[in-house]
Amino acid sequence: MLQIDLWKRILIWAVVAAGLIFAAPNLFYGRVEAHNDAVTAIEREGSTQELEAQAAGWPSFLPSGLVNLGLDLRGGAHLLAEVRVEDVYGARLEALWPSVRDALRPLRDEIGTIRLQDSPPDELRIAISDTSGQGAALQAVRDLAEPVSSTTALAQGGAQNIDVSAADGILTVTLSDAERAATNERTLRQALEIIRRRIDEVGTREPTIQRQGADRILIQVPGIGSAQELKDIIGTTAQLTFQPVVSRSGDPEADPGVGEEVLPALDEENVFYTLERSPVVTGEQLVDAQPSFDQNGQPAVNFRFNTQGARAFGDYTAANIGSPFAIVLDDEVISAPVIQSHIPGGSGIITGDFTIEESTNLAVLLRAGALPAGLDFLEERTIGPELGADSIAAGQLATMVAFALVLVFMVASYGLFGVFANVALILNIALLFGLLSLIGATLTLPGIAGIVLTVGMAVDANVLVFERIREELKTAKGPARAIERGYEKALSAIVDANITTIITAIILFAMGSGPVRGFAITLGFGICTSVFTAVFVTRLLIVTWFERRRPKTVTV
Structure with missing residues (x-):
């Protein structure tokens, strides 16, 4: 008989309700995005009245996951960097x-x-x-x-x-x-991780950071102002060292001895230091760096070493009281204080002519770690939000036109059953966006193409079922039996068609990159939601209608 158990009905509607709830934040994209940014800022920097007001713009008990917009939709910066291994x-x-x-x-x-x-x-x-x-x-x-x-x-x-x-x-x-060869591999891996940490520190959404070839890194960050801004975040090496001072002079042409180097002072004109090349402690032994203020109320950076660095730092200061000690950042001496006493504990403060923004950025760079090697930027592009807005508008138009034509076709071809299919199709799109929001996926222009393809595939499953029901109405005993057999016999064709497509999506995701992966993700999730709505939701709608009306005949 044509029937569905109560627990199955509850489960189907529960899944649909969950999909609608998780998809709902995308209808209020600006408010939810402001709420998420405010919550992140509060966790990172502390609470302010303005941040609290922004965080209150969306109820905290509701899901706040969004489908992130990719570089081609949101605008942002694109860099291709070569690591000087x-x-x-x-x-x-x-x-x-x-x-x-x-x-x-x-x-x-x-x-x-x-x-x-x-x-x-x-x-x-x-x-x-x-x-x-x-x-x-x-x-x-x-x-x-x-x-x-x-x-x-x-x-x-x-x-x-x-x-x-x-x-x-x-x-x-x-x-x-x-x-x-091993150094090249380690250097690329370390550079990838440090670039990712630096970009994550400034709170950008869903950056694409991946290796290309033997010594290149592709960096795409949606929502950032310009390629130069991105270069300022990741392009600085931020190599911190603490080196013994040999001498100080005003001669940039001073001839250093073997194992020594001459570096300029950052805040003093025509002042140069001759330093021993081998550092006592390096930034690699740094475990924390935070912006702060010195005893005169000027912006500074507090730092702390790990156990190994703290021991080396303490031993050197104990043995060299009265000698100058240079703090070097990216081949510039930012400070050269005289060691007044033994400094145990491995912590200290970097002072200089910093602004608050400069001290904050320096702390971010030091905390994220030093790049193991310099970067040469081979390609850089800034994609404006206007281009992204045009892409979104074009994608919306294409989706709506395809959606409307499909809805009209289904009603014209299958009457009331076509209406049921259309309801399931709308729920299918909502479930798809709910899934994408739940995992924080990034939607790109190829991803929109995957959604349009999902619409067609969802209809395809319903067409298989309805055509099979038509065939069964000619031979089966009664409409209930025809509907039941129609679903039973169409199921194998639906599963076969969608399994082959999902295998293709998996291969695209595994072997592709960037936009290709975005297309594969929306296509793969779209297949899952299409099968669910075609096999379960549409059938539940038809069964519910049939139980209430009990028609003697059915026209598909």
Whole structure:
């Protein structure tokens, strides 16, 4: 008999009601968006009267998830950046010099004096005065090599991270090929994560940050003002180091010694510091940085190191009381205070001629971490909101025209049953937006195309059912039996057609990127909601109508 159990009816309507509730915030997009921004700002910065008023614009007990608008709909910034992975090689070898020096010191009776030589960025050259001990020195430095923990190293049988050679009293240390490959991979992963953290810090919605090729990163951020604004957020390296001061002068052409460098002062004109290259502590050991004010009420940044950094910082300050100590940010000395006493605990304050905005931005950059290497921006575009508005209007028009034509076709072809299909179709779109809002999906122009395709596919399932009912009305005993058999026999065709399409959507999502993924998501979710509304919602509407009217004949 044509019947549906009570618990199934309750479950179907509960799913429909949940979809409508989760989709509802999109009807009040501006209010809900302002509410979400205010709640995020309150959590991050604290409550203000203005933020509380904005947060009250949408009831807190209702869902506030929205379908985020993509770059092509909302406008924003697009960047394609290339990571200068070669910069990391020099930094790795430079950091290796103290270990090499310590390894060679016990051999001074055999090798004589040890001097660091000027060398290319991807090499470390050390001269020894007594070449008779060259073999011992070579072995001592080779003992510093460590296995490279990467798939590349495994493929090469456990390769070492450095290659060491010697000739005429000169030891040359370079990174091995396996270590370079592993360094490239780590650098790209670290750059991706730090860029993502920096963008998340400023509260932008649904950015697209993904790797392209061996050393490039694609960055798309909807809703941001310009490509330059985005570059200002992510383009600064924010490399913080604490380095010993050798001397201070007004000569930018001062000739530094081996292992030293000359850097300008940030807030003092014609002042330059000669510093030891090897830092005592780096920004990588920083665990927190917050904007604050110094003892004179000027904007500053409080910082705190991890346990390792705190120990190194405390030991150095205890051993060098009375000596200047440079705080260097991106190759500029922002402060060079004299160490007055031992500083335990690993915390301190960075002062300078900052504005409140500059101190806040500096804290964000330091907290997010330093980029491991510089970026070259190969492509940059700013997409205005006007273009996005035109795209939204065009997408809305296309969807409404397709929707209206489908509604008219269904009523003209199937009469009352077409009305039931149209009600289910409207609920289908609502369920789709509810699902997209629930997961915070991003809607792009290809995604709108996926919605239009979903409309057609939802109707296709109903057409299969109704045509099958027509066939059964010619042979079945009574309309109830015809409707029941129509759904039973059309189900296999509906499932087959939609399974093949959802497999295609999964492949598109797995292998595609950006807009292609947006299309795949809306198509995949649209298939699920279409099958649900065609098989369950439309059938429930027909069964409810049939139970109340009990017609002797049915015309489809």
